Amino acid sequence: MPTISRKGQLMPESPIRKLVPFAEQARKDGKHIYYLNIGQPDIKTPQVALDAVKENDIEILSYSRTEGSKAYRQKLAAYYEKHNIHVSHTDIIVTTGASEALLFLFSSIMDPEDEVIISEPFYANYIAFSTATGVNVVPAVCSIEDNFALPPVETFENLITDKTKAILICNPGNPTGYLYSEEEIKQLAAIAKKHDLFLIADEVYREFVYDGNSHYSIMQLENTDDYTIVIDSVSKRYSMCGARIGCLISKNKTVMQTVMKFAQARLSPPTYAQIASEAALDTPQSYFDDVIAEYVDRRDTLIHELKQIDGVKVGTPKGAFYCIAELPIKNSDNFAQWLLEKFSINNETVMIAPAGGFYSTPGLGLNQVRIAYVLNKESLIKAVHILKEALKVYKD
Known part of the structure; x- marks a missing residue:
């Protein structure tokens, strides 16, 4: 059988998108998902x-x-x-x-x-x-x-x-x-x-x-x-x-x-x-003023909520709309998949991006996740609550 290239074999899966099949199945099972995994803003296009x-x-x-x-x-x-x-x-x-x-x-x-x-x-x-x-x-x-x-x-x-x-x-x-x-x-x-x-x-x-x-x-x-x-x-x-x-x-x-x-x-x-x-390019500055104020509010909400969880370490972003959080787990790939397949509260769960894919140094980032704060504050609070409860019962 013909083989694919070495380059094709080495091409990594997206840590952001590789969990999509599990998310699709979770939706088919009737779960509502809070998407914290991808930098797709919910802000309206001008x-x-x-x-x-x-x-x-x-x-x-x-x-x-x-x-x-x-x-x-x-x-x-x-x-x-x-x-x-x-x-x-x-x-x-x-x-x-x-x-x-x-x-x-x-x-x-x-x-x-x-x-x-x-x-x-x-x-x-x-x-x-x-x-x-x-x-x-x-x-x-x-x-x-x-x-x-x-x-x-x-x-x-x-x-x-x-x-x-x-x-x-x-x-x-x-x-x-x-x-x-x-x-x-x-x-x-x-x-x-x-x-x-x-x-x-x-x-x-x-x-x-x-x-x-x-x-x-x-x-x-x-x-x-x-x-x-x-x-x-x-x-x-x-x-x-x-x-x-x-x-x-x-x-x-x-x-x-x-x-x-x-x-x-x-x-x-x-x-x-x-x-x-x-x-x-004709978008008025007021658009950005409102968007930035919204993201600051979301960032502050997210960081505050994450810091209430035992064993979680998180940096404070100065820009963009992402943060890296270190969780009390061994492997965030397994945890992220488990969240979609096995865990929910009131039929709601969370999709996060395992952070290992954001490192090229072997072994780094395995217990970290990237969170995009592109949801409204109420959704962020609910999503972090789900994470908090999930961490209480999750076993590596």
């Missing part, structure tokens, strides 16, 4: 974006430009200007989600067996992208003990080899909610310049920053144009996950020309989704 598609009079749904429509990229550049990020529309390539941007980038700047240093835990699909391109992830391990703060600069330097090509961060972070300070960003940039590496920042959660803090983009750095690359997306910012529109931003012309070749091979990003994304 009406201006939806209306732009509904009211469009396109008669031929043709290809867009490979790099994305000029009008959208120009409007994006104006958006970034408001955030003190000075780029031209020629510094932007529109992609089918941030995922495609990362795949194109990994293929453009790294060869198989090259290395990328990533602060760990990290977005699980970074492993998938590295596997797909043959790149090796080298983790810079962060700890829940200090709220997943960036490791000392020396840690990064000690990980650099002749195969290292880039440092990748997510700011604010998924799955930890960690927000990198301006000082930390500048330290990483100094390392990148010193060792001739690319510094990549996944900034899809830029707007979601709390407690009076502000987001500092690597694109605000001076004299780093050849080194810095930003990945962005409309998915979380405008609650438009289904649009699948992201982008890659860099002033490094060689990088952009190379990424463009990969983009040409997939022809173009989706036209209607670009129309919606362009219109979404």
Whole structure:
């Protein structure tokens, strides 16, 4: 019988989505599920974006430009200007989600067996992208003990080899909610310049920053144009996950020309989704003010409730809408499946994301889960109550 590739065998399952069959069965059994496993906001998509598609009079749904429509990229550049990020529309390539941007980038700047240093835990699909391109992830391990703060600069330097090509961060972070300070960003940039590496920042959660803090983009750095690359997306910012529109931003012309070749091979990003994304840029600041206030309220509720459970340890996110919680269990994969198959209160249960899949270091995160606080406060309180009662009876 024909065999699949080694790369196919190594491709990891999504820790976020692999439990879906168990959730589907739980629903068939009549259970109500509180979904804490995936970053799908319940916030309404801005009406201006939806209306732009509904009211469009396109008669031929043709290809867009490979790099994305000029009008959208120009409007994006104006958006970034408001955030003190000075780029031209020629510094932007529109992609089918941030995922495609990362795949194109990994293929453009790294060869198989090259290395990328990533602060760990990290977005699980970074492993998938590295596997797909043959790149090796080298983790810079962060700890829940200090709220997943960036490791000392020396840690990064000690990980650099002749195969290292880039440092990748997510700011604010998924799955930890960690927000990198301006000082930390500048330290990483100094390392990148010193060792001739690319510094990549996944900034899809830029707007979601709390407690009076502000987001500092690597694109605000001076004299780093050849080194810095930003990945962005409309998915979380405008609650438009289904649009699948992201982008890659860099002033490094060689990088952009190379990424463009990969983009040409997939022809173009989706036209209607670009129309919606362009219109979404007209979303008023009041929308974000309300959304951020809602997420702060949800975060505070979730963290407070989790801290009432004996044996649970949790960090406090400064951004995004996730947290990592350490539970008094041995294996969160087994626990998450058990919750869906075996446990409920009043026919209600919870779906969580086992955190082991957010680590590349063997053995780390096995007793941790990622929780997305994308539900209303009442639902979060009910979900944590279910977790609390489940932990009382669960046996590893």
